[in-house]
Amino acid sequence: MNTGKTLFAQIMDFLPWTTFTRLVNRYGGDRYAKSLTCAEQFRIMAFAQLTYRESLRDIEVCLSAQSAKLYHMGFRQEIKRSTLADANELRDWRIHAEFAQRLIAQARKLYVGEALDFELENTAYALDSTTIDLCLSVFPWAPFRTTKAAVKMHTLLDLRGNIPTFIHISDGKLHDVNVLDVLVPEAGAIYVMDRGYLDFKRLHTFHQASAFFVTRAKSNIDARRVYSAPSDRGIGIMCDQTITLNGYYSSRDYPAHLRRIRFKDPETGKALVFLTNNFVLPATTICALYKARWQVELFFKWIKQHLRIKRFFGTSENAVKSQIWIAVSVYVLVAIIKKRLNLDASLRTLLQILSVTLFEKMPLQQAFTTNALVENQANSSSQLILFDF
Known part of the structure; x- marks a missing residue:
């Protein structure tokens, strides 16, 4: 890496800007832009995500304090919060959504060989959603409760590398199961989801597409046993059955056989009943797959803690969606950098380092080495003590 560049500029070099330019031209993002281009808007919002900025004023003040380095970070002039607010309000959010999808495609290629905690050749996804609470008077376009607004972030997470492959942003009223109508099943892939997505008609669509779930x-499922396979109670597999649905509507919506596995956790004693259309994988693998679904919950927790998707810089639907998609792009970008530079540190550690070193001029890989961290600690220890108790 060029040591004359700031770390922020080196990070931005990993982005496919040619693709970004094509998307901007497709949606006319820079058609009426006089001072702030879409590329600069993306850089500013990415900077805000990486450095944990809290507001437009916070962004403006932070960048103004480093005005001498703005040109080397890709900014042609000082940033004004009113200009950035207008850009978030008016620039089509689909530019950032499609750009994030391009980054996701790159990341998935890098993480395709990642190992799971169990043997599995199929692609495995975890599907779930998280709710981001908002103020109804400020965000009236996102109704949720009588006195509350919210947006839902429906996410399909690739369990190899924990890369989000599909994201759908809706208001808080949209039920989780409706996302199955938007999702296009991938033949041979396994989709892991909780009981909120149990809709036999929609699941049969997955079955017809040669996808597994x-x-x-649910406790009130009406079904009869057709066949029982041998089970090992010593490892918690209480039964492994082939069943058919009895209910009039459920049997019509899903006429094929299902596999029912009852699992009792040896540690907690809790019993769980799983349904799947995969009759090939061992019962223990099916149980391990559902346990791995927890990765999507950890993903939601991680991005809420380390990225800015709970406090928004704008109040319009376009501004909120733009900020969420740029946050996803930053997450995936850090994952790409981690893989391409063969870094052992976690994404959380990488973000922590970047948040305090973006203005530094050093090779990017050096910033993440142990020697660099030790040197930074030594430099800070040699500083004068302001208060000595």
């Missing part, structure tokens, strides 16, 4: 059964 793993979900939990």
Whole structure:
């Protein structure tokens, strides 16, 4: 890396800017832009995500304090919060959404060989959603409760590398199961989801597309046993059955056989009943797949803690969606950098380092080495003590 560049500029070099330019031209993003281009808007919002900025004023003040380095970070002039607010309000959010999808495609190629905690050749996804609470008077376009607004972030997470492959942003009222209508099943892939997605008509669509699903059964399921496979109670597999649905509507919506596995956790004693259309994988693998679904919950927790998707810089639907998609792009970009530079540190550690070193001029890989961290600690220890108690 060129040591004359700031770390922020080196990070931005990993982005496919030619693709970004094509998307901007497709949606006319720079058609009426006089001072702030879409590329600069993306850089500013990415900077805000990487450095944990809290507001437009916070962004403006932070960048103004480093005005001498703005040109080397890709900014042609000082940033004004009103100009950035207008850009977030008016620039089409689909530019950032499609750009994030391009980054996701790159990341998935890098993480395709990642190993799971169990043996599995199929691609495995975890599907879930998270709700981001908002103020109804400020965000009236996102109704949720009588006195509350919210947006839902429906996410399909690739369990190899924990890369989000599909994201759908809706208002808080949209039920999780409706996302199955938007999702295009991938033949041979396994979709792991909780009971909120149990809709036999929609699941049969997955079955017809040669895709597999793993979900939990509801307690009132009406079904009869067709066949019982041998089970090992010593490892918690209480039964492994082939069943058919009895209910009039459910049997019409899903006429094929299902596989029902009852699992009792040896540690907690809790019993879980899984439903799947995969009759080939061992019962223990089906149970392990559902346990791996927790990765999507950790993903939601991670991005809410380390990225700015709970406090928004704008109040319009376009501004909110733009900020969420740019946050996803930053997450995937850091994952790409981690893989391409063969870094052992976690994404959390990488973000922490970047948040305090973006203005530094050093090779990017050096910033993440142990020697660099030790040197930074030594430099800080040699500083004068302001208060000595």
